[in-house]
Each structure stands twice: as structure tokens, then as C-alpha cells.
Amino acid sequence: MNAFLEVRSVAKAFGGNQVLRDVSLQIAAGEIVGLLGPNGSGKSTLLNVITGFTPADAGEVEFDGTAIERLDAHRIVRTGMARTFQLPSMPSRMSVMEVAMAASTAHHGVWDTWLFTRGARQAEREARDRAEQLLAELLLTPVRDLPASALSGGQKKLLGIVCALMARPRMLLLDEPTAGVHPNLRRDIVTALQRLNAAGMTLVIVEHDMHFIREVCTRCVVLDRGEIVASCRPDALASNERVLQAYLGAAARPSTSALEAA
Numbered sequence: 001m002n003a004f005l006e007v008r009s010v011a012k013a014f015g016g017n018q019v020l021r022d023v024s025l026q027i028a029a030g031e032i033v034g035l036l037g038p039n040g041s042g043k044s045t046l047l048n049v050i051t052g053f054t055p056a057d058a059g060e061v062e063f064d065g066t067a068i069e070r071l072d073a074h075r076i077v078r079t080g081m082a083r084t085f086q087l088p089s090m091p092s093r094m095s096v097m098e099v100a101m102a103a104s105t106a107h108h109g110v111w112d113t114w115l116f117t118r119g120a121r122q123a124e125r126e127a128r129d130r131a132e133q134l135l136a137e138l139l140l141t142p143v144r145d146l147p148a149s150a151l152s153g154g155q156k157k158l159l160g161i162v163c164a165l166m167a168r169p170r171m172l173l174l175d176e177p178t179a180g181v182h183p184n185l186r187r188d189i190v191t192a193l194q195r196l197n198a199a200g201m202t203l204v205i206v207e208h209d210m211h212f213i214r215e216v217c218t219r220c221v222v223l224d225r226g227e228i229v230a231s232c233r234p235d236a237l238a239s240n241e242r243v244l245q246a247y248l249g250a251a252a253r254p255s256t257s258a259l260e261a262a
């Protein structure tokens, strides 16, 4: 496989809790990879390590040929990789529109504003247009002037996706994008993600919803207690012994599998 993202032997412990153990993973350009695993298996931590929010204890991360494991999160965004958060927290004094706009500023850097004032005005106009378009696509236009902190949990998730897309990433990592989101809106998210992928974006999606995974993902990677135990097509999950063990323990019986029931 020609890797767009390559994770090599990543390890991370919090105190005595070894959360990631020798995690290696390759993702090709254009894939939509579902990252699965029981609660606490290390999915969000792996996303945090890849995107520079948590330093790894060991291992390397390479994105499109560039070593990124020592870069700060804001520099990693500029290489073309953005992410969303499982529990997004929003500033209380900024409106939804301002938060979306600020995401763009953060990605372009303050130097643009200081050094190229005219260019910055143009950039701001473009950012405003893009924010308005993305807010409309994710049905947030009616709340664009509300404080971002006043949004519901599901709406904050959607605003998190808007912020990530403001960076025009080539790869997007989403941490449970549909958790707490109304089923109608979930459909819109699925459509939006499929459209982004058709336009060339590579996606990694942490998700528990098996319907979503079956519909959207081209491949699944399963973490269990900090180790990758499977990498397979979504339709092969239910018959994968290591996956069943991860979810149901050693006494797993396929007939009782939540994965099969989904």
C-alpha cells in the first residue's frame, strides 16, 4: 500500500496506564477508514497523537511523506490534516459564525494579517463565504449568531466539523461525528462525508454505530486495549474472532454479537 498516513510503533502511557502499545497503521489516499474499539481502547488517544494534541512516548507518524510526530497541532493542520473532537468545547463569548471564522484564521496564521493586509482582507472575505457555505451545509445557518457555547451537543459536533473543514484539509479525522446527532442530520453528515471523499478527501472516522460504519467505511481498523487487533472490510467484522473477543470478552459467542445484530 502507498501510505498517505503512516503510523509506526506508537506507544503512549498515562502514568501506569499503557493506553497505546506498538500501534502501526497505514492509510492510503482516498480511503474512508473506520476506527473501532470498545470504550477506553485508545481511539481518541490515537487521534490525539496523530494530530499533535498528545505527544507519543515512542513511535513515528508520517503524513504525505512528512514526519509530523514532533510538530505542534497547529503546524500539523497546515500540512493538510484536520480533526474533530469527541466532546467539542466552544468559547462562550464568540458566535457560531465567529468560531468558524476563527478556525480559518488559526489555520492561516497571524502573519497573513500583519504582513499582507490587502491579502488578508481578501482571505477574510473568502473565509466568510466558506464559513457561510459550510454552516448552511450542516444546517447551522439559523443559529449562526448565537453564542457557540449555547449550541446543543449535536450542534457543537456539527460546528466542530465546520471548523475542521475551514482548513480545507486533505485528510480529516473525526471522533464520533454522529454521536448525539438526530438521525435526519446523521444522514446529512453521511452525505457530506461521502461527497468530501468523492472530491478527494481521505477520512478516518471513530464511530460506534455499525450502520454508519457499514454504509460509509471502505475499511475498519479495530483497537483493543491499545493494540490493533483487526483491519478488515466492514462486512468481515462480525466473523472476526479478535473483534468479537474485543467487544464481548473471551467467552464471546458470535450468535450474541452486537456486531451481527447491527
Ligand SMILES: Nc1ncnc2c1ncn2[C@@H]1O[C@H](COP(=O)(O)OP(=O)(O)OP(=O)(O)O)[C@@H](O)[C@H]1O
Binding pocket: 014, 017, 019, 037, 038, 039, 040, 041, 042, 043, 044, 045, 046, 086
Ligand atoms: N489525558 C489523559 N490523562 C490520563 N488518562 C487518559 C487521558 N486521556 C485518555 N486517558 C485514558 O486512556 C484510556 C483510553 O482513552 P481514550 O479516550 O483514548 O479511549 P476511547 O477508545 O476513545 O474510548 P471511548 O470510546 O469511550 O471514547 C482510558 O483509560 C483513559 O482514561
Ligand SMILES: [Mg+2]
Binding pocket: 043, 044, 045, 086, 175
Ligand atoms: Mg474516544
